[in-house]
Amino acid sequence: TRPIVRLQHTSKPVSAQVFKPLDTFPRRHIGPGAAEKEAMLKEVGVKDIDELLAKAIPAAIRSPKPLALAEGMPERDLLKRLKSIAEKNKVYRSYIGMGYTDTVVPNVILRNVLENPAWYTQYTPYQPEISQGRLESLLNFQTMVADMTGLPFANASLLDEGTAAAEAMLMCWQTGRRNKNTFVVDENCHPQTIACLKTRAESFKINVVVADVFNYNFTENKKNLSGVLLQYPNTRGTVHDYEALTATVHAAGGQVAVATDLMALAMLKSPGEFGADIALGNSQRFGVPLGFGGPHAAFFACKEDQKRRMPGRIIGVSKDAEGNPALRLALQTREQHIRREKATSNICTAQALLANMSAMYAVYHGPEGIKAIAERIHGMTGVLAQGIRDSGYAIENDGAFFDTLSVKVDSSAAIIQKALEKEINLRAINNNTVSITLDETVGQQDVVDLLQVFAKDSSSVNLEQVVANAAGATQSNVPVQLQRTSAYLQHPIFNSHRSETEMMRYIHHLQSKDLSLVHSMIPLGSCTMKLNATTEMVPVTWSEFSNIHPFAPSDQTEGYKIMLEELEKDLEEITGFDAASLQPNSGAQGEYAGLRAIGAYHAARGEGHRNVCLIPISAHGTNPASAAMAGMDVVIVKCDDDGKLDVKDLKAKVEKNKDKLAAIMITYPSTYGMFEPGVVEACDIVHKNGGQVYMDGANLNAQIGLTKPAEIGADVCHMNLHKTFCIPHGGGGPGMGPIACKSHLAPYLPGHPIVPTGGQNAIGPVSAAPYGSASILPISWSYIKLMGREGMTDATKAALLNANYMRSRLEGHYDILYTNDSGMCGHEFIVDIRPFVPKGIEAIDIAKRLQDYGFHSPTMSFPVTNTLMVEPTESESKVELDRFCDAMIAIRKEIEDVVSGKVPKDNNVLKNSPHSLEVMMSDKWDKPYPRELAAFPVPHLRANKFWPTVSRVDDAYGDRNLMCTCPSPEEYLE
Amino acid sequence: TRPIVRLQHTSKPVSAQVFKPLDTFPRRHIGPGAAEKEAMLKEVGVKDIDELLAKAIPAAIRSPKPLALAEGMPERDLLKRLKSIAEKNKVYRSYIGMGYTDTVVPNVILRNVLENPAWYTQYTPYQPEISQGRLESLLNFQTMVADMTGLPFANASLLDEGTAAAEAMLMCWQTGRRNKNTFVVDENCHPQTIACLKTRAESFKINVVVADVFNYNFTENKKNLSGVLLQYPNTRGTVHDYEALTATVHAAGGQVAVATDLMALAMLKSPGEFGADIALGNSQRFGVPLGFGGPHAAFFACKEDQKRRMPGRIIGVSKDAEGNPALRLALQTREQHIRREKATSNICTAQALLANMSAMYAVYHGPEGIKAIAERIHGMTGVLAQGIRDSGYAIENDGAFFDTLSVKVDSSAAIIQKALEKEINLRAINNNTVSITLDETVGQQDVVDLLQVFAKDSSSVNLEQVVANAAGATQSNVPVQLQRTSAYLQHPIFNSHRSETEMMRYIHHLQSKDLSLVHSMIPLGSCTMKLNATTEMVPVTWSEFSNIHPFAPSDQTEGYKIMLEELEKDLEEITGFDAASLQPNSGAQGEYAGLRAIGAYHAARGEGHRNVCLIPISAHGTNPASAAMAGMDVVIVKCDDDGKLDVKDLKAKVEKNKDKLAAIMITYPSTYGMFEPGVVEACDIVHKNGGQVYMDGANLNAQIGLTKPAEIGADVCHMNLHKTFCIPHGGGGPGMGPIACKSHLAPYLPGHPIVPTGGQNAIGPVSAAPYGSASILPISWSYIKLMGREGMTDATKAALLNANYMRSRLEGHYDILYTNDSGMCGHEFIVDIRPFVPKGIEAIDIAKRLQDYGFHSPTMSFPVTNTLMVEPTESESKVELDRFCDAMIAIRKEIEDVVSGKVPKDNNVLKNSPHSLEVMMSDKWDKPYPRELAAFPVPHLRANKFWPTVSRVDDAYGDRNLMCTCPSPEEYLE
Numbered sequence A, B: 001t002r003p004i005v006r007l008q009h010t011s012k013p014v015s016a017q018v019f020k021p022l023d024t025f026p027r028r029h030i031g032p033g034a035a036e037k038e039a040m041l042k043e044v045g046v047k048d049i050d051e052l053l054a055k056a057i058p059a060a061i062r063s064p065k066p067l068a069l070a071e072g073m074p075e076r077d078l079l080k081r082l083k084s085i086a087e088k089n090k091v092y093r094s095y096i097g098m099g100y101t102d103t104v105v106p107n108v109i110l111r112n113v114l115e116n117p118a119w120y121t122q123y124t125p126y127q128p129e130i131s132q133g134r135l136e137s138l139l140n141f142q143t144m145v146a147d148m149t150g151l152p153f154a155n156a157s158l159l160d161e162g163t164a165a166a167e168a169m170l171m172c173w174q175t176g177r178r179n180k181n182t183f184v185v186d187e188n189c190h191p192q193t194i195a196c197l198k199t200r201a202e203s204f205k206i207n208v209v210v211a212d213v214f215n216y217n218f219t220e221n222k223k224n225l226s227g228v229l230l231q232y233p234n235t236r237g238t239v240h241d242y243e244a245l246t247a248t249v250h251a252a253g254g255q256v257a258v259a260t261d262l263m264a265l266a267m268l269k270s271p272g273e274f275g276a277d278i279a280l281g282n283s284q285r286f287g288v289p290l291g292f293g294g295p296h297a298a299f300f301a302c303k304e305d306q307k308r309r310m311p312g313r314i315i316g317v318s319k320d321a322e323g324n325p326a327l328r329l330a331l332q333t334r335e336q337h338i339r340r341e342k343a344t345s346n347i348c349t350a351q352a353l354l355a356n357m358s359a360m361y362a363v364y365h366g367p368e369g370i371k372a373i374a375e376r377i378h379g380m381t382g383v384l385a386q387g388i389r390d391s392g393y394a395i396e397n398d399g400a401f402f403d404t405l406s407v408k409v410d411s412s413a414a415i416i417q418k419a420l421e422k423e424i425n426l427r428a429i430n431n432n433t434v435s436i437t438l439d440e441t442v443g444q445q446d447v448v449d450l451l452q453v454f455a456k457d458s459s460s461v462n463l464e465q466v467v468a469n470a471a472g473a474t475q476s477n478v479p480v481q482l483q484r485t486s487a488y489l490q491h492p493i494f495n496s497h498r499s500e501t502e503m504m505r506y507i508h509h510l511q512s513k514d515l516s517l518v519h520s521m522i523p524l525g526s527c528t529m530k531l532n533a534t535t536e537m538v539p540v541t542w543s544e545f546s547n548i549h550p551f552a553p554s555d556q557t558e559g560y561k562i563m564l565e566e567l568e569k570d571l572e573e574i575t576g577f578d579a580a581s582l583q584p585n586s587g588a589q590g591e592y593a594g595l596r597a598i599g600a601y602h603a604a605r606g607e608g609h610r611n612v613c614l615i616p617i618s619a620h621g622t623n624p625a626s627a628a629m630a631g632m633d634v635v636i637v638k639c640d641d642d643g644k645l646d647v648k649d650l651k652a653k654v655e656k657n658k659d660k661l662a663a664i665m666i667t668y669p670s671t672y673g674m675f676e677p678g679v680v681e682a683c684d685i686v687h688k689n690g691g692q693v694y695m696d697g698a699n700l701n702a703q704i705g706l707t708k709p710a711e712i713g714a715d716v717c718h719m720n721l722h723k724t725f726c727i728p729h730g731g732g733g734p735g736m737g738p739i740a741c742k743s744h745l746a747p748y749l750p751g752h753p754i755v756p757t758g759g760q761n762a763i764g765p766v767s768a769a770p771y772g773s774a775s776i777l778p779i780s781w782s783y784i785k786l787m788g789r790e791g792m793t794d795a796t797k798a799a800l801l802n803a804n805y806m807r808s809r810l811e812g813h814y815d816i817l818y819t820n821d822s823g824m825c826g827h828e829f830i831v832d833i834r835p836f837v838p839k840g841i842e843a844i845d846i847a848k849r850l851q852d853y854g855f856h857s858p859t860m861s862f863p864v865t866n867t868l869m870v871e872p873t874e875s876e877s878k879v880e881l882d883r884f885c886d887a888m889i890a891i892r893k894e895i896e897d898v899v900s901g902k903v904p905k906d907n908n909v910l911k912n913s914p915h916s917l918e919v920m921m922s923d924k925w926d927k928p929y930p931r932e933l934a935a936f937p938v939p940h941l942r943a944n945k946f947w948p949t950v951s952r953v954d955d956a957y958g959d960r961n962l963m964c965t966c967p968s969p970e971e972y973l974e
């Protein structure tokens, strides 16, 4: 008898609820669950989250209605939807060139770096002892750039070639003591580079002269000449010998900057060798996908004597407390305190992850591999040239090219159409010139396809014959005097990792030295180190997003356009603004773009004289820097003793500058982590006096769903997508800093010379690519779609709860700087270390000691010296917050022992921290405390300990003895 | 004046060579470059590689001509080609069920486990001190299985549900003292399971009675009853109450094994609770892709009293030398020395990586998450049932289902056709019954689509109405008495990782404890731990390969078929055979399949009495085990003092067993790592006496391109694709063990009840899926295509060179067991530790001390006790080989200090190894040698040290106190 019986059943009634997907995302993104939240609210001393919000946020700025975003999508559905959007992009072969060429990304690098959270979730290596891995890789990048360009001093990446050229221009201008205002740019530089230069030049009143440099009379025009920018090979593909020209410019008192191509330099005499002062360019073709324009690492190298003017981050070799070599960010003091009012650069977040990929590409291929790739590209270009010649076309740069041919044709449009039929993109230089740029992905069939485009009769293409003709004719098209004879990439690091096994181990070896989000929370105030979810990251490496040229024809980028427009709309809703630009590829770029738009708005109303920018004393260094770069005079506004904007001072400054008032820059919540109640009034005052309000959106994570920049009173703000919107920090970039604004500023959003973007009266481009680092935008798009209406708001609430919970736990142990009248902080708070300074304990000692506990320090000494600013974000669970608080509390006891004189002032666990493995293992243990106290101050470390690989790094020594390329192995042994 | 000048050029002449792609693979796969090879040949004392080959390999077996494989493809082209093949698969929604259901793989697990070389390149955790991460995860797997099934003792995975059922049958048979030969199988078990059972039963002469268990008279037939297999829910979806039946079977002296579904058990009373003795099944739907049938982890659980009969690997909790809890493979001694002649199981490589994925899925979802998923699936099935009922169909298992409905229809074919039009696959149970199995990927639209398939008029489907009807009717379809009331997954490990951040950190925390190929070479003799290249791994997670049901209609799997056929062809060419089967999903399964084919061949010729299998004493334990399982009597053949097969003894044994001779099993090169010259003669002798030659292909890496199993004289061999053909070991699986054979054996290659495979007179299936673990076969396909003709052969040469180089470097320091007349080894060699044993140093001491040097030990005590067998593979570079040799030589000096009495015999760096971090950090250092000597015996360790996380693990203690589920946190603290 078969025991199937229909019975009374007990479970929940069936309803349509049953279809609700369960792979919902907010509960995966947000750390604490319901029970944890309950316990945390109790600790904070409020009965529920509403009470917390009421106490933390001024009622006046609370949004009247919930966010009008879609409901959150489950993870699986999201990927399906995004895939269907991505598939609307058409991946054609791109021979457009212009500084973006396809590349073969070694899969071992793709998987182990770009797709590996242990690399992409790292922060900027401000804590060198737990960052030696990426520091080494970035040093490799610098060494590679220095080698290839023939210039001794390189930085660890800039944002893109266009802004790197602008940095070069400004370096020349500074060399000329800021009073030689002519900068000559060869007309055959990439057009987007020229456009970026012009944008930047405007506010410095630099006169950019676009000219045929070979017909420009430098000697006659030497008076105001600060420098010249050349492109090598130039945008039409021609390889010029610039040696004589360089001498001429030098004789005329100018500097020579050369925008160049690392791959071409494998065959061409380097800029350094022909006398150039600066070399710059895009390292993208060294193993970084096209990605519709970014992210890629721009490079920048200069002569020795300019090194202290170098923009961006520089990795240097120093030594640690044991005297062993150790790497760190050199000249780091410039970083958070960029030249401010005198700044010519505001770069902060750069392109570390991509610089690492390019450096790894060089490590994997080595000098002979890079050379072979370059020669193959060049050889194929030679064959292509022969075939095109054989078809009866003239090649403009015949006999002097590397990988790019400019071909005279009857109709560019006709040829381009023919190419499109084969899913090939060419570039139209003008109506009767097209150019073709080859790259390492090209193979025989690709060349045949190209020859067919140019053949009178496509069936007549005979490659063998073409090759034979080519062999008979010119054998290389690099002029003899420009052939590279000098060596490069000779350091052992570029000559030891030829097998995939070695490469994989090298990547993992470096990785093992670096603390990232895969280990523990990184509670950096102002940096919002939240979860970078895998589902958000997956689309970044889809071919439909990564293999698109930024200047691909518009009908091939439909997928991108849908995604970008949706993201824009969502960001507008979140900020309350009417329009947005996705062009700025960092927060600092966003600031600059926003301030320029404000400037243009004033000018358009005939108020072009408005040039004063008010900035609170507490602002991030990029704010005054951006203002200065936008041609504004910075006027600092004080804060009162509670850390709030000093409204009296503000009023006074406004009054004083009334007629010239252009803008105020406000960070909200403030860089002190507070929702200042005075903000609405402040905005009002500025508006009433003809100024605009720029909001620095670095702290937007505390606002979403609860308040909006537009509602608070801002006219424009940027959003660090690498903070609030889940783009991982990548060890110091990539990031994205789009801006959103009210409709009156919309006409001035940045344009682009090639792909139409921005408003009707657009300012010039601020980035080389129309949508900045477009290929990482799917991350932010996905985040918003996954979280949805409620999820986005819940995240903000959790961020506030997490911060206030930690504040509450630490309050009895440390002074907390600046809480509001209800004793609440925003999404971050500042721990005051200044009381211990007289006793010899500084913020840095706690930062380093935290490494022994397995943590990355909070933000150190910003915005106030000798403080630590803690931002947990919503993604950290209560367990993790507690681990961190426990560490801080344990350290407080260690401080007490110093303060009370119980332990020696200069020889204690704090001062000697971090304790590296090597120190710990030494047979000579001469510290006045036990080993176990040094290594395992709390018990859970025995089961899970992250080790600093060097002991405390000596910054001053490194800055005094600046060394920014790989040291020889011998030096290491010394 | 524009300095473009056409000049004489100097570089190489242009030729068609210029098009040759540079992303060629062999130089990335093979460790040493040209210069290193040169130096290594010198060390070996030969002038070139040909001389080495001539000395290492008997001329008689050298292949007369090169491999007829295609030329190697560059990495990029390969992925393009494979993608175009993959796209020929059609990814339809599968409701076929039968033990394979779609699942939502959490992306955090996909990326950080399945796509992470630090997890997939791990070896089986034989060295527990550097494997605590995966040991913990596998213990989680066991705990999860024990919890869900309600049986206390679970193993760490089996190969698939079909073979797990066979293991259950054999466990019952053993419990019945091997003389109760009736095993009853319910007719509603999955058909492939029944077929696998029958295959296995045959050679044990077990009578598999397929019956309706509710109409079978157990009491009358109790005499020979060893047990019964039930399926719960059964293959038609019915949930039966088996409690009374279980009692009946028990009363009749039989055991009850239940094939079940972990997801269903979240809602159903567990087998343990209704009295079952064994539970087994496939854990695939816990977060492992369908993959066209595999790899997935089968699970197996039993009662306490059966635990020493448990097949496969078991993780247990023991303690380390410091008395701290530590995990390790329990009852490990069974592993390499499986019961041999008495074996009922030969499982060796299992499915560790997939077990880890499933365990992580449970960790991520926890009890409430798993329950919610199960309830949702069940709820949707209830709605679907209502709709189908509303359409006028009868549901066979109405009122008693979990996720599967069997629906009575007029014509199954017609309904299935209608479904196909919507890209939906259903299962035809018979001509007028179809079944539908839902899973967690199903959503509202999917249910609507299904309802449309069953609706008379598809536009009439009104989901709201259906839901309302469902709510009004039965609310759950699980009979009350079967509703689960007991808890599961209560351990904190399943209740602490709800956020992606926590999950990611847990995965990385475990990973950080485990040494894998990302750290250093793993020179395990017989295991061939070579590079598992990223390009080979990438396709594994392509949806076109991973989202296909194994029984999907043939026209949806065209892509798979192309790939599988090409792989078969390539494997045939490599082995010299005429036919192949891709079904066996491990080496041991291959052995079994091959021997069964031999048996069938003999039987077909009327020589069914031939049942003696000769096996050299040096053989791997799986050989005799497989022979026994294939119903053969094992006769051991001796080896002479040089390690060679003793031909005299062979002749004698052949002579003696002449009439009954079925086969010989030979490993070649032998398990001693030697190309024995006598092999051809041995094969000859066996053939002349009517026997067949089975070659164990574990060492095929030494043959490819130089010799072939078929040329040597074998009739059939298996290939461990997870050794020679680059499938990563995954920490103990997955693997694949396809077999190839001569044409006379081809008719007997294994068949399959659902998807036609194998020969015309096929033996039954040896695996549940027609092509075993099909979704990892792209790895081996890619490897062969990437390497090509020359690359494959070059790899073999490099493997021989690497081994002989190491042999040569170590020779002056250690005795090398067994080299040939020219002093050469094959691709591996054995270091003899026996001379030190009298002085107290054993192989294990060196194995553990090697951990201090950052290495995984070579294979320990196989094939000879107290030896270490070293196999470097071709993928290791000279630098790495030297690092390993330097470690061995340094250890030799440490041994000398013990041997000479310079240091205490029981308290020295060897005996105390490995030195865990905790030991090293202790303030109480009482060892008679310096800390630094313990931790950093060679200087490069200071820069790159891998730490054992526990000290030496006590195996005996663990086996005595067998504990195989997660210990409570309290126990950990004790």
Ligand SMILES: Cc1ncc(COP(=O)(O)O)c(C=O)c1O
Pocket (backbone or CB within 6 Å): A347, A348, A349, A526, A527, A586, A587, A588, A589, A620, A622, A623, A667, A671, A696, A698, A699, A720, A735, A736, A737
């Ligand atoms: C308050 C504030 N503003 C601006 C920036 C600059 O943003 P980015 O680094 O993206 O250029 C930062 C960076 O940390 C910041 O904290």
Ligand SMILES: Cc1ncc(COP(=O)(O)O)c(C=O)c1O
Pocket (backbone or CB within 6 Å): B347, B348, B349, B526, B527, B586, B587, B588, B589, B620, B622, B623, B667, B671, B696, B698, B699, B720, B735, B736, B737
């Ligand atoms: C010589 C030999 N034969 C057979 C096997 C069994 O192969 P598998 O583990 O794939 O079942 C092994 C595994 O190490 C082996 O070394």
Ligand SMILES: O=C([O-])O
Pocket (backbone or CB within 6 Å): A124, A335, A336, A348, A349, A526, A527
């Ligand atoms: O300056 C920062 O990137 O935080």
